[in-house]
Amino acid sequence: MAALTEEQTMIRDQAQAWVTEQAPVAKFRAMRDSGVEQGFQAETWQAMVDMGWTGIIVPEQYGGSDLGYLTFGIVLEETGKQLTASPLLASALVGASALLLGGTEAQKQAWLPKVVDGSEILTLAVDEGPRHAPNAIALQAEKTADGFSLTGRKTMVLEGGSATALIVATRTSGSAGDAEGITVFLLPADTAGISRQVLKTADSRGYANIDFEDVLVGEDAILGELDQGAELLTDILDRGRAGLAAEMLGTAAQAFAMNLDYLKTRVQFGQVIGAFQALGHRAAILFSEMELARSCVEAALQGIDGEAPSQAQLCSLAKCKAGAFLHHMSNELIQIHGGIGMTDDFDAGFYLKRARAVEGAYGNQAFHRNRYAQLLDF
Amino acid sequence: MVERSNEQEAFRQSVRTWLDENFPPTLKGKGAELLGYGEYTGPLQDDASLWQQRLGGKGWGTPTWPSQYGGGGLDHIQTKILHEEMNRIGAFNPIIVLAGMGVTMVGPTILEYGTEDQKIRHLPPMCRGEIRWCLGYSEPNAGSDLASLATKAEDQGDSWVVNGQKVWTSGADISQWCGALVRTDSKAKKRNGISFLMLKMDQPGIETRPIKLIAGASPFCETFFTDARADKTDMLGNLNDGWSVGKRLLQHERASQTGVRNTGGGKSEALQDMAKRYVGADAEGRLDDADLRLRLANHLMDAQAHGLTISRIAAEARGNVEVSASASILKNSATHVAQTQSELTLELMGHSGLGWEGEGFNDAELATVRNWLSGKAMSIYGGSFEVQNNIISKNILGLPENTQKG
Structure with missing residues (x-):
């Protein structure tokens, strides 16, 4: 985790507590089972609006708190952990970014307050x-x-x-x-x-x-x-990519935590399976991947906040690295849990399915590898 | 904040002035070459020797060490400024290379565990780059299982008498001092009977035999101790507590191995530009070998992710790069990046990347082959890739001790 300000730490703690208590993966399961067509629950979305998450990157004159993309990423990482479904990324990050980057004053005044109060979903x-x-x-x-x-x-x-x-x-x-x-x-x-x-x-x-x-x-x-509009579109997409990468990092981090917990509790051959070096090393390698991916995700968000000249490259790096780690991690989540991992009653499948869906959104790993090479002129 | 940055600006100015007056312009950008890409063994000559004396005298070869022991007494921000200013004019720090294992490992451990007398005797010559240190850790039967070491030290009144054999002692044949792990209590459990001794290499009881490696050079030795002597005042840390001293030293070692080929002074050609030169590119500038292009992109991403992780960990520690368990992650990552870089460089050079010596190959091509081979050691020394993963799974993730102990 980057060196956070006091405010960012507070927001992270609040998000962590709320997601765990009010919007855990069990709630996502209930929504899936009930077949909600829009793919999220209205009360979840309203709570996010009430907590001010829809205004994190919006300047104060349009009703937001202007706390920047790293702060938004911190929240998305938490929602990613529990697969909390909502239009937060699509509307309050990507939609708001489009207005901030390309909107006229009149467009900003007309739309941004409504993005913040949740009455419009972009x-x-x-x-x-x-x-x-x-x-x-x-x-x-x-x-x-x-x-x-x-x-x-x-x-x-x-x-x-x-x-x-x-x-x-x-x-x-x-x-x-x-x-x-x-x-x-x-x-x-x-x-x-x-x-x-x-x-x-x-x-x-x-x-x-x-x-x-x-x-x-x-x-x-x-x-x-x-x-x-090509350049504007790219800039909007890059913000979406960095935000989505943060959410993916959260999803993978949770999968890692579930695996680690299982390694410490599941007993076979008379010992917890985490004592087997073959599994301990896999956990070590996944943890190292997570640390490296986290650096890329945070650097991309900070790059946007700081208007770094290399932000396009950083955003492709972040989406690619988060994607690679989430892919690896979600597959290991199933494998380490064995048979139980294959059951619908257990949550591992949700993480695997989500991993596959976000991989393609705003460009998959192959897309971003290719773009990374192009940006480095080879 | 403003006041602080004014202070920093003033410091930056003073560094610039000092460098202007003291860094010989003839050496500009020649650091990597002069220091044999980190492998230089002999004393420096002429201007390089002058620069060593000036930088060492100022304490800036070891900028963060306390000034009473010959260091620069700088904080981390000042050190960063010093490095930025040195990079800016193509200056370099020869002290680290000249001290062997001294500045990166033995010195920081002496700072933590040493007596006042040990600090005063051992640190200043290290800061001046005058004394080279080697390390006696591994033995023929104690590699990854280091705690099985058998080299023995016996108390004989005013000195310790050492008998046994060490292996993989880097630079033992050219070092003046050695930091060695020795067994001082053969009855105690493996890890509890070990002490850390500092020995003078120039004595009749020590013999070194260089080991020729696959890259052709002999950076490592076998070192034999036959009634070798260490002064009673040269035990670092407490008797039979050498395992914790030695482990701490290894953490410093890992921390020093977290960078990727970072000798400084002189930028080399970007890998992707070299690739285009050897492989060719299409009309849109894409490398002609699509397969290599993607693997190269992957590698450059890995390298960037590694660099960003070093910065992130430093930022989280508020500028104070903590020597910690995360060093294991960084060591494995640095190794992966460096070894992949060598493999890719060889691959893109094609037939030109096979030269051993002589005509038909340029210097960079010959160096690439040697670096590729010597780089294979990276995942073995300082705790192998597997040992680092043991440390991560046990110390960071809290998994139970593996049945094969690490």
Whole structure:
């Protein structure tokens, strides 16, 4: 854990206590079993709003507390531990970031207070096929007399079923693959011509495919500059990646804790299985991986807070390292627990499924390895 | 805060002035080469010798050590500033290399466990880079199971008389002093009958035989003790408490092995640029070998993650890099990064990465082969990769002692 301020320590302790008591994995299980379509519980979300988590990166004049991304990451790590489902990342981190990075003063005033009070749920709609490919955006936004008309499809949109407003990456000129010609719009999710297909995914969280058919928006719905949205989109995504990496670190850290506990209590051949060197070494290696991944995640969040020139590289590093560790850790969680790990009654499966789902969000390890190499010019 | 940073600025200015006046410009950026990439064994000559005397005299070769024992008496922020200023002008610290195991391991342990007399006798010459130390730890039958060591020391009134054999004593043939773990109570349980002795190497009872390694050089020796003598005043720590002294020293060793090839003074070519030079790149600048490109990206990520972890642990300790169990994590990580770097460098060099000596290969290519081979020792010395994992699982994770003891 980075050297935290007093305030950050307080927020972490509060988050830890609340998540453990009010939103533990048992609550997620109950939601899954009841088949809540939106993928989170309303009371959980309201409690997060009440604790001020939706305003962590929002400046005070828009109702937030302006505590920065590292602080947000601290909270997300805690929610990640118990798989607490909510639109916190999609709306209060990614959505708020989009407004802070690309919004006009009027847009910020109109939207940010509502992101903070939870009355609006924002999300970023970027991918259009089975893989994360922000360079391949093809959803057409055609110029009309008094604005634009959007037609196309977005896939696997985080909290896509419950979002009240969509941040949509579109193509206003050029063709798929061009950096030039991307424009980002922010529009209400109930705008005429939008239809949503809510998805039932392995991790039981909220995702939707979203179709746009002649969806009419005004020019005032543009975030950032017309045709020049590629850089804005990348910056929004990088913030999402760092935040998601923090959540993934939390998820993996909890899986590690569950494994360690099992190594100390499960007895076979007359001794606790943690006494076997083969298992002790695996735990040591996983712990080392966790320490290294944590450094990357915190450096990315701090890099955003400090506007470091290398933040793109740090965000790819964080998402990749958190992804690699979570993948390894969630598989070991099943393996070390043996048969019990395979049962639905035990929580290990939730961690494995979640690990697989977040791996692809905002770019998988392969995407970020490739990007890392590109950023280093090879 | 502002006042503090003014103080730091003033210190930075004074460092700059001192370096301007004392660092010979002829040595700029030549540190790594002059010090044989950390393996230099002989005394320094000319300007390099002058620089050693000046830096050592100022105590800045051991900047954090107390000034009454020859150190610089600087705090961690001042030390950081000193290193930044030295890096800025391509200056380097030869004292660490010249002292062998002295500055990185024996010295910090003497600071913790030594008597006042021991500190005054042993530390100042170390700070000046005049005395090289080696370590007598491993024995032919006590490697990873170090506590089985059998070299014996007997009390003979005014001195300890030592008999036995050590192995893997780095630089024993060129060192003036040796810190050795010896058995002083053969009846006690393994770990309880060990003491830490400091011995002068120049005496009839000590013989050293260099061991030639796969990389061709002989950085290690076998060291034989036949009625060798150590002064009564040269036991470090208490009688039969050498295991804790020795373990502490190893933590310092690990802490010193957490960096990756960090001799300083002179930047080498970035690995990805070297790769492009040997392998070639496509029109968009991507390395022509897609497989190597991804493994290279993985490696650079590992290296960055390692560096970030060192910084994070330092920040959490508020600038005071604590010698702790986390040193085991960093040692294994540093080893992994350095060994992978060597393997990848060889791979990207292709046929050019096979040279042993002579014509047909440039110096960097020949050095890469030797570094690759000598680097294999990294996961063996100072507690092997496996021993570090024993330490992590036991000391950090609180898992029960393994049936095979570490």
